[in-house]
Amino acid sequence: MSEARTITTAEVAALLRVPGPHDDKYSRGVVGMITGSTRYPGAAVLGVEAALRTGVGMVRYLGPARAADLVLQRRPEAVTAEGRVQAWVLGSGMDAGAASVEEGPDAESAGRMRAALASGHPLVIDAGALDAVGSARGPAIITPHARELCRLTGSDLDAVLADPASAARAAADQLGVTVLLKGHATHVVAPGGPMLVARSATPWLATAGAGDALAGILGALVATHEAAGPVDLAHLARLGAAAAVVHGLAAQRASAGGPLTVLDVCAAVPATIAALLRSR
Numbered sequence: 001m002s003e004a005r006t007i008t009t010a011e012v013a014a015l016l017r018v019p020g021p022h023d024d025k026y027s028r029g030v031v032g033m034i035t036g037s038t039r040y041p042g043a044a045v046l047g048v049e050a051a052l053r054t055g056v057g058m059v060r061y062l063g064p065a066r067a068a069d070l071v072l073q074r075r076p077e078a079v080t081a082e083g084r085v086q087a088w089v090l091g092s093g094m095d096a097g098a099a100s101v102e103e104g105p106d107a108e109s110a111g112r113m114r115a116a117l118a119s120g121h122p123l124v125i126d127a128g129a130l131d132a133v134g135s136a137r138g139p140a141i142i143t144p145h146a147r148e149l150c151r152l153t154g155s156d157l158d159a160v161l162a163d164p165a166s167a168a169r170a171a172a173d174q175l176g177v178t179v180l181l182k183g184h185a186t187h188v189v190a191p192g193g194p195m196l197v198a199r200s201a202t203p204w205l206a207t208a209g210a211g212d213a214l215a216g217i218l219g220a221l222v223a224t225h226e227a228a229g230p231v232d233l234a235h236l237a238r239l240g241a242a243a244a245v246v247h248g249l250a251a252q253r254a255s256a257g258g259p260l261t262v263l264d265v266c267a268a269v270p271a272t273i274a275a276l277l278r279s280r
């Protein structure tokens with residue numbers, strides 16, 4: 001078994017960047033999101049909502065037209081034009097192989113995804129972008145669930161579920177990226193680094209779209225840190241664990257012991273962050 005340590009709320013609070021009087025939308029960080037597809041446009045809405053609720057200077061949304069329309073209906077503050085970006089979120093709400101699509105309504109966002117992978121900026125790689133991890137030039141954190149991890153590494157599902165910490169560590173070493181393995185407990189590890197575990201989630205969070213929101217929270221945290229100086233794989237591991245704790249605590253707030261929707265979780269993120277900041 002791989003040794004694992006639960007990240008504390010004090011550590012998470014210390015990782016939250018608070019804007020100061022001299023900040024502007026660019027110095028706070030811009031997260032670029034190429035998420036959602038013609039088939040799964042809702043994932044784009046959830047990720048953008050989560051990123052904005054986490055606090056970031058700008059969300060630049062560059063997915064397919066149908067998803068962009070829905071994002072703008074929900075969040076007119078999202079910017080859908082190309083421009084400066086400090087960190088990317090790729091692949092939520094896309095089918096495997098999304099970066100290789102060359103025809104149809106999702107081809108333009110596939111091209112943008114290939115450019116983001118080659119940009120050297122930090123990357124949050126989710127769902128349909130996972131199989132493109134080998135083309136990531138910048139530091140990357142991948143966010144698979146157990147079955148996605150198996151698809152990526154060829155490991156056995158029962159073995160991953162029995163020892164997620166070892167599976168996450170082996171994947172990080174094999175792929176040379178930081179791995180955030182989702183589940184009731186979420187395991188996060190950089191190649192050769194310490195294993196961090198987030199244990200704040202409630203089982204009510206096991207609902208479609210919850211992972212899309214996690215990717216948005218994480219993308220916002222990465223962009224706000226990258227705006228202050230380059231993040232590396234070890235830094236991405238701490239931010240990944242922090243994002244999972246914020247996600248889980250927001251879910252506890254949204255649930256209050258009962259069912260939740262993913263937009264409820266997103267709506268609970270600002271109060272969750274405010275409570276963490278009061279505790280530091």
Ligand SMILES: NC(=O)C1=CN([C@@H]2O[C@H](COP(=O)(O)OP(=O)(O)OC[C@H]3O[C@@H](n4cnc5c(N)ncnc54)[C@H](O)[C@@H]3O)[C@@H](O)[C@H]2O)[C@@H](O)CC1
Binds near residue numbers: 041095
């Ligand atoms: N509103 C939306 O637009 C939504 C879009 N979604 C997108 O839908 C696409 C497909 O996602 P799926 O994860 O369903 O597809 P997958 O094809 O990756 O998963 C389907 C298979 O994986 C298994 N599986 C799922 N979660 C697991 C876990 N935690 N442990 C072990 N096995 C697990 C399922 O039993 C099933 O056999 C993704 O791009 C995703 O981002 C989902 O996020 C749901 C919401």
Ligand SMILES: Nc1ncnc2c1ncn2[C@@H]1O[C@H](COP(=O)(O)OP(=O)(O)O)[C@@H](O)[C@H]1O
Binds near residue numbers: 184210
């Ligand atoms: N039993 C559970 N208890 C707590 N959290 C869970 C549980 N099952 C899943 N989650 C969380 O819910 C999210 C599901 O993400 P994912 O599998 O990508 O689903 P989707 O693709 O539908 O968004 C992850 O953040 C995961 O950690």
